[in-house]
Amino acid sequence: MADSRTAYRTCPFCEAACGLELTIVDERVVAARGDRDHVFSHGFVCPKGATFGQVTDDPDRLRRPLVRRAGTHVEVDWDEAFDVVADGLRPVLETHGPHAVAIYLGNPNVHTMAGGLYLSPLVKALGTRNVFSASTVDQMPKHVSCGYLFGSPLTIPVPDLDRTDLLLMLGANPWESNGSLATAADFPGRLKAIQARGGRFIVVDPRRTRTAEHADEHLFIRPGTDAFLLFGLVHTLFADNLLNPSPYVAGVAEVGRLAAAFAPEVVSPACGVPADRIRSLAHELAASPRAAVYGRIGTCTVEFGTLTSWLIDVVNALTGNLDRPGGVMFPLAPHVRRGTGSGQGFRVGRWHSRVRGLPEVKGELPVATLADEIETPGDEQVRALVTVAGNPVLSTPNSGRLDRALAGLSFMVSVDPYLNETTRHADVVLPPPDAVRKGHYDFSFLALAVRNFAAYHPPVLPPLPGAMDECDILARLTTIVSGQEVIADPERLLAAALRAGPYDLTLEQLIESPHGVDLGPLEPRLPEVLRTPSGRVELCPAPLAADVERLRAALTREPAGLVLIGRRHLRSNNSWMHNVPALVKGRDRCTLQLHPADAARLDLTDGDDAQVTSRVGTITARVEVTAAVMPGVVSLPHGWGHDVPGTRQTVAAAHPGVNSNVLTDESVIDPLSGNSVLNGIPVEIKPLVRS
Ligand SMILES: Nc1nc2c(c(=O)[nH]1)N[C@H]1C(S)=C(S)[C@@H](COP(=O)(O)OP(=O)(O)OC[C@H]3O[C@@H](n4cnc5c(=O)[nH]c(N)nc54)[C@H](O)[C@@H]3O)O[C@H]1N2
Ligand SMILES: Nc1nc2c(c(=O)[nH]1)N[C@H]1C(S)=C(S)[C@@H](COP(=O)(O)OP(=O)(O)OC[C@H]3O[C@@H](n4cnc5c(=O)[nH]c(N)nc54)[C@H](O)[C@@H]3O)O[C@H]1N2
Numbered sequence: 004m005a006d007s008r009t010a011y012r013t014c015p016f017c018e019a020a021c022g023l024e025l026t027i028v029d030e031r032v033v034a035a036r037g038d039r040d041h042v043f044s045h046g047f048v049c050p051k052g053a054t055f056g057q058v059t060d061d062p063d064r065l066r067r068p069l070v071r072r073a074g075t076h077v078e079v080d081w082d083e084a085f086d087v088v089a090d091g092l093r094p095v096l097e098t099h100g101p102h103a104v105a106i107y108l109g110n111p112n113v114h115t116m117a118g119g120l121y122l123s124p125l126v127k128a129l130g131t132r133n134v135f136s137a138s139t140v141d142q143m144p145k146h147v148s149c150g151y152l153f154g155s156p157l158t159i160p161v162p163d164l165d166r167t168d169l170l171l172m173l174g175a176n177p178w179e180s181n182g183s184l185a186t187a188a189d190f191p192g193r194l195k196a197i198q199a200r201g202g203r204f205i206v207v208d209p210r211r212t213r214t215a216e217h218a219d220e221h222l223f224i225r226p227g228t229d230a231f232l233l234f235g236l237v238h239t240l241f242a243d244n245l246l247n248p249s250p251y252v253a254g255v256a257e258v259g260r261l262a263a264a265f266a267p268e269v270v271s272p273a274c275g276v277p278a279d280r281i282r283s284l285a286h287e288l289a290a291s292p293r294a295a296v297y298g299r300i301g302t303c304t305v306e307f308g309t310l311t312s313w314l315i316d317v318v319n320a321l322t323g324n325l326d327r328p329g330g331v332m333f334p335l336a337p338h339v340r341r342g343t344g345s346g347q348g349f350r351v352g353r354w355h356s357r358v359r360g361l362p363e364v365k366g367e368l369p370v371a372t373l374a375d376e377i378e379t380p381g382d383e384q385v386r387a388l389v390t391v392a393g394n395p396v397l398s399t400p401n402s403g404r405l406d407r408a409l410a411g412l413s414f415m416v417s418v419d420p421y422l423n424e425t426t427r428h429a430d431v432v433l434p435p436p437d438a439v440r441k442g443h444y445d446f447s448f449l450a451l452a453v454r455n456f457a458a459y460h461p462p463v464l465p466p467l468p469g470a471m472d473e474c475d476i477l478a479r480l481t482t483i484v485s486g487q488e489v490i491a492d493p494e495r496l497l498a499a500a501l502r503a504g505p506y507d508l509t510l511e512q513l514i515e516s517p518h519g520v521d522l523g524p525l526e527p528r529l530p531e532v533l534r535t536p537s538g539r540v541e542l543c544p545a546p547l548a549a550d551v552e553r554l555r556a557a558l559t560r561e562p563a564g565l566v567l568i569g570r571r572h573l574r575s576n577n578s579w580m581h582n583v584p585a586l587v588k589g590r591d592r593c594t595l596q597l598h599p600a601d602a603a604r605l606d607l608t609d610g611d612d613a614q615v616t617s618r619v620g621t622i623t624a625r626v627e628v629t630a631a632v633m634p635g636v637v638s639l640p641h642g643w644g645h646d647v648p649g650t651r652q653t654v655a656a657a658h659p660g661v662n663s664n665v666l667t668d669e670s671v672i673d674p675l676s677g678n679s680v681l682n683g684i685p686v687e688i689k690p691l692v693r694s
């Protein structure tokens with residue numbers, strides 16, 4: 004009998020932060036299941052977490068650095084790889100200055116300690132204005148609206164799922180995604196518990212999702228129009244005297260003046276939700292002692308993303324549900340210091356992008372303009388790129404253009420475990436170890452959890468021979484760029500952060516608590532949590548108020564014909580887990596969903612191939628006719644399109660799908676946040692005529 008042992012660690016794949024119980028045989032993970040004793044996830048696991056061992060053992064995972072020689076990537080040792088990086092980056096920096104090197108940071112950085120601790124020193128050492136990340140294809144509008152409301156872009160309230168009686172959920176599908184900007188292991192179970200205690204949840208979505216199927220009510224909405232619905236609610240709260248804001252909230256009357264133009268009868272034709280239902284919903288939210296409004300991707304990756312994100316919290320604040328149990332509340336993470344109740348506030352635009360003049364937000368520029376910066380000649384043209392844990396060739400708008408732009412760079416280095424659609428363009432690929440060989444602490448998600456808790460796990464297995472920890476990789480890159488030696492010691496930094504934090508917790512205690520430490524339900528934090536100069540919640544910040552006119556003008560706009568929205572599936576994780584056989588087996592999921600009425604009009608039937616064309620690109624997709632999408636709306640998942648040459652993901656290449664971001668348009672962004680518009684893309688569809 005081989006030596007078998009059990010080890011525990013947090014799942015690093017999505018924001019739910021579930022505890023995993025791993026079975027280790029011969030230094031390999033042979034099984035992963037939910038940790039029943041975990042203080043937060045209580046044994047919950049999804050199909051992705053259950054494949055933890057397959058992900059770590061994937062034979063296509065890179066275990067040594069790659070350098071491109073004569074067009075092919077060959078394995079080299081670390082010193083040689085870093086020499087090539089130094090020879091590639093330094094001449095660009097010396098000749099063209101810091102802005103000629105751009106950096107793109109992808110989603111898994113929020114799931115690694117390296118990302119939490121060693122990216123900001125690297126970005127600082129680069130000194131470039133050209134910092135890009137997955138945030139501007141995701142949640143930047145929420146950072147901006149919260150930045151203005153509460154004074155810090157990281158002060159984001161989460162729905163108090165375990166105590167609410169009425170949850171209004173817009174543009175979120177936690178039955179597939181397991182939640183986002185609200186860390187809640189077993190999100191679906193927590194939603195069912197609302198119903199079991201006599202409460203309700205309502206879903207607003209252009210598609211009848213699995214979450215919508217479980218909901219007490221599903222309201223279809225035209226993509227991109229949630230701000231109208233929300234303003235209709237706000238209008239009603241004022242018109243019908245339903246206001247109950249806390250004394251910490253300033254600017255209520257100003258919001259009322261802005262809402263005057265958005266009566267339910269006025270917004271209803273634009274968003275498709277009946278005026279009577281908008282009005283009654285406002286009354287229900289106001290009457291419930293514990294109600295919360297929560298929005299996610301479908302409210303951020305749209306034209307009015309920041310206004311929509313803002314209006315969600317406006318409704319919460321006006322109904323008295325901001326910072327009260329069962330409403331939306333501010334988590335208190337173990338590594339975060341308590342505030343003083345006021346601060347310098349939030350601002351954007353400390354610099355602007357060279358080509359389109361777009362403002363900096365939270366230290367970065369919109370990824371929608373990365374290709375502009377690479378392609379447009381000039382003094383500070385981007386000539387070199389660093390990517391860390393990102394696959395922008397599949398995940399960002401007009402990715403066909405970005406793919407071509409990356410091919411024209413003079414140097415590119417990627418920190419990534421795979422040779423994929425993006426990293427195939429890199430001159431050097433530096434692979435981090437798999438998750439079982441990394442320590443884990445959730446700097447991002449403990450600050451978004453619907454119940455306060457703490458967990459830290461040291462590496463479960465020792466490093467493989469010849470491997471380099473991801474913290475050390477980033478530190479070494481920083482050393483190359485800055486010329487000053489940086490040594491990584493993540494545990495020391497974490498221990499210091501815990502000591503300075505609000506709980507009496509030590510790193511040793513967390514190491515001795517593999518199932519996590521429960522720190523209790525969320526507690527009210529106003530005004531301590533605020534960083535606004537006034538020390539109040541600024542409900543009507545000037546930059547947001549100024550954008551309302553753009554929204555008002557859109558009220559009377561002719562609706563586009565067919566519009567495209569995205570879709571997530573429980574067994575996908577953005578673009579990078581399609582190389583796990585258990586997660587891609589079965590029916591092709593990368594289908595174009597189309598309503599029966601539209602299908603009939605376009606002469607398409609189930610299983611046909613259709614040609615889909617937007618302003619920027621054309622793809623061919625397999626049609627799936629379904630009344631789950633509303634008429635006029637088509638849906639295609641993102642993260643597919645693995646059939647490009649030069650990659651090493653054998654399983655993914657055999658299940659390629661198509662890249663939906665060939666269709667999304669980099670020229671359209673939410674102006675306040677720079678976030679890409681990935682939902683509500685006008686498209687034309689016709690049957691594919693094979694020649
Ligand atoms: N049309 C459309 N596009 C979208 C979205 C959408 O809804 N619709 N969603 C957007 C959202 S929310 C996001 S977050 C982005 C994601 O955008 P990206 O972050 O650019 O893309 P991912 O697919 O998450 O790619 C992650 C990369 O990290 C690598 N990786 C995995 N684990 C590690 C690790 O531990 N260390 C390192 N260094 N690398 C690792 C993977 O191999 C992969 O290359 O996509 C966005 N794109
Ligand atoms: N299985 C799985 N889990 C994941 C991920 C994954 O790729 N796969 N990705 C992770 C990441 S990085 C993130 S950011 C989260 C995202 O978490 P969620 O936001 O919950 O993810 P989605 O499933 O994309 O849900 C967005 C919903 O918005 C709807 N929608 C589109 N446009 C609109 C609109 O204009 N208005 C409204 N009201 N709804 C609209 C879509 O139909 C969809 O149902 O998921 C995370 N978890």
Ligand code: SF4
Binds near residue numbers: 014015018021048053
């Ligand atoms: S829900 Fe997310 S954190 Fe939990 S097991 Fe699945 S992928 Fe991992």
Ligand SMILES: [Mo]
Binds near residue numbers: 110141
């Ligand atoms: Mo995301």
